[in-house]
Amino acid sequence: MSAVIIDGVAIARKVRTEISERAQKLLAQYKVVPGLAVIIVGNDPASAVYVRNKARACAEVGINSDVMRFDATVTEAELIAQIEKLNANPAVHGILVQLPLPPTISVRRILETIAVEKDVDGFHLYNVGGLVIGDTVFPPCTPYGVQKILEHENISVEGKNVTVVGASNIVGKPMALMLMQKEATVAVCHVKTRNLAEYTILADILVVAAGKPNLIVPQMVKTGAVVIDVGINRLPDGRLCGDVEFEGVSKKASHITPVPGGVGPMTVTMLLDNTVGAAERAAKLRGPA
Numbered sequence: 001m002s003a004v005i006i007d008g009v010a011i012a013r014k015v016r017t018e019i020s021e022r023a024q025k026l027l028a029q030y031k032v033v034p035g036l037a038v039i040i041v042g043n044d045p046a047s048a049v050y051v052r053n054k055a056r057a058c059a060e061v062g063i064n065s066d067v068m069r070f071d072a073t074v075t076e077a078e079l080i081a082q083i084e085k086l087n088a089n090p091a092v093h094g095i096l097v098q099l100p101l102p103p104t105i106s107v108r109r110i111l112e113t114i115a116v117e118k119d120v121d122g123f124h125l126y127n128v129g130g131l132v133i134g135d136t137v138f139p140p141c142t143p144y145g146v147q148k149i150l151e152h153e154n155i156s157v158e159g160k161n162v163t164v165v166g167a168s169n170i171v172g173k174p175m176a177l178m179l180m181q182k183e184a185t186v187a188v189c190h191v192k193t194r195n196l197a198e199y200t201i202l203a204d205i206l207v208v209a210a211g212k213p214n215l216i217v218p219q220m221v222k223t224g225a226v227v228i229d230v231g232i233n234r235l236p237d238g239r240l241c242g243d244v245e246f247e248g249v250s251k252k253a254s255h256i257t258p259v260p261g262g263v264g265p266m267t268v269t270m271l272l273d274n275t276v277g278a279a280e281r282a283a284k285l286r287g288p289a
Helices: 008-030 045-061 076-088 107-113 125-133 141-152 172-181 196-200 264-286
Strands: 035-041 064-070 094-097 161-165 185-189 205-208 226-229
Touching: 008 045, 008 141, 008 264, 035 045, 035 076, 035 264, 045 064, 045 264, 064 076, 076 094, 076 107, 094 264, 125 172, 141 172, 141 226, 141 264, 161 172, 161 196, 172 185, 172 205, 185 196
Parallel strands: 035 064, 035 094, 161 185, 161 205, 205 226
Antiparallel strands: none
């Protein structure tokens, strides 16, 4: 068996075309241009790259993006004041605070300050809690991207055994909740899980977001399983790899996402989707121009 290699770049391109069409419709019908405000603190190189990629992606689909940069010495009160201004600005439909933040600043307080209807990253407690009952305003972008990949590939999760490896607040936990809403039977594994292979080998669909290079090897994967690799790790020689040993597992799985080029492109794409969705919601409340 040789797996179908899921092309996340192609799926993202298709979804972005649809997002661009929605943005054009908003402009034509409501005279509204979707707006995303991005706050970045300090000079973390990886964060700078992520923010630059997000701004470029916004420009591609017709979203106005405004990147606000703050020194690492900025106070929590100053950031909160800035977010409150953005909450009140009708031209801003989405607010994103790039993580990590300096240790002197409470991430929870910052995220809770963002208005629920502008929390396009899906990290506000309201949105996270909404996942439990299936009534979130914005799903977190990476799990949302995984969901879209499965939908695009016509892979149903209903009734399937799904194992999620990794229990972070950003990926693992919301991913499990979203899968349960689709009536999957979900096992969540984490760093303390004993005998990990006993769980992964049962999975019809295996989602791996552990942040450990090549953690999942072929003997841990059921023949014909769908394998979604969310991990991205840089090896000592500079190469990027996922949490799944791609060469071996791709000979056993039915579908697999590569790293890079799998889930990654979908994360930014779903941020764009959430931002345009926020603008659509605001425009409908306001009514035609």
